[in-house]
Amino acid sequence: MQTILDPCCGGRMFYFEKNHPNILYLDKRSEVVEMKDREVIRTLNIEPDYIADFTNLDEPNNSFNFVVFDPPHLINCGKNSWLAKKYGKLDKDTWQDTLSKGLSECLRVVKPGCVVAMKWSERDIKTTELLKTLPQKPAFGDKSGMTRWLFFVKGIENEY
Numbered sequence: 001m002q003t004i005l006d007p008c009c010g011g012r013m014f015y016f017e018k019n020h021p022n023i024l025y026l027d028k029r030s031e032v033v034e035m036k037d038r039e040v041i042r043t044l045n046i047e048p049d050y051i052a053d054f055t056n057l058d059e060p061n062n063s064f065n066f067v068v069f070d071p072p073h074l075i076n077c078g079k080n081s082w083l084a085k086k087y088g089k090l091d092k093d094t095w096q097d098t099l100s101k102g103l104s105e106c107l108r109v110v111k112p113g114c115v116v117a118m119k120w121s122e123r124d125i126k127t128t129e130l131l132k133t134l135p136q137k138p139a140f141g142d143k144s145g146m147t148r149w150l151f152f153v154k155g156i157e158n159e160y
Contacts, residue, residue, distance in 0.1 A: 003065040005109060007054040007102070010070070011044045011086065014119070024064075026052040037082045044086055055101035059109045067106045070119040071099060077124075087121075095125065096133035103152065104135050112155040120148045 002024040009025040012018040027048040034043050052058060054071060072088030075095055090098060106116040118138070120127060127148050131137065141150035 005059065005064040005067045005106075007052060007057060007067070007069060007106065008071050008088070009046075009048055010088065011046055013086075014070070024059075025049045026054070026057075028053050033085045035082050035085060042082065055098060055105060057105045057109055061108055062111045064110050065114050067110045067114075067116040068119070069103065069106045069116055071102050073121045073123060073125060075124045099130065100133050100135055107136065107152060107154050110154050114154055116152040116154070118150040118152065120150060122146050122148065 002022055004020075004023045005026070006012075006023055007026045009027050012025065025048045027046055028051060029046055030048055030051055032043065032045050034041055036042075054069070072090050074083055074087055074089050075092040077083045077089060079089065103116065103118065106118075110116050120130060123146065127150075136152055138150040139153045142148055
């Protein structure tokens, strides 16, 4: 039984076990990308269990014990660049709405009292700007470095 959800699994780059039986891996794309990056051919395998949009998940309410949410974080890269292919790209005019809807969906499908862990990179959008757009304040997380982990607990309303 899959008790953990990853709604934007991409190439599963931070996983030690890329095919864990308890994790449902979703993404909006399924593809193998090969691209030359600094004279090296790189291959990225994006193989979700099924195609899904993290802003509109087809999963029942309160159905997962844990959700790991690693959405796209780039707005300033070329559409077909290696970074865009690897991490995804947000629209610079709608990223706030996209991420707000995405976190709302993650909170909808996680069980009460359980956690959504959000991974974020400050490459293009600072965490302080991100937090202004989200429907709930994180309960805890790290506060330094370029890559951040933010933890949201369902049922603990940490509104701004």
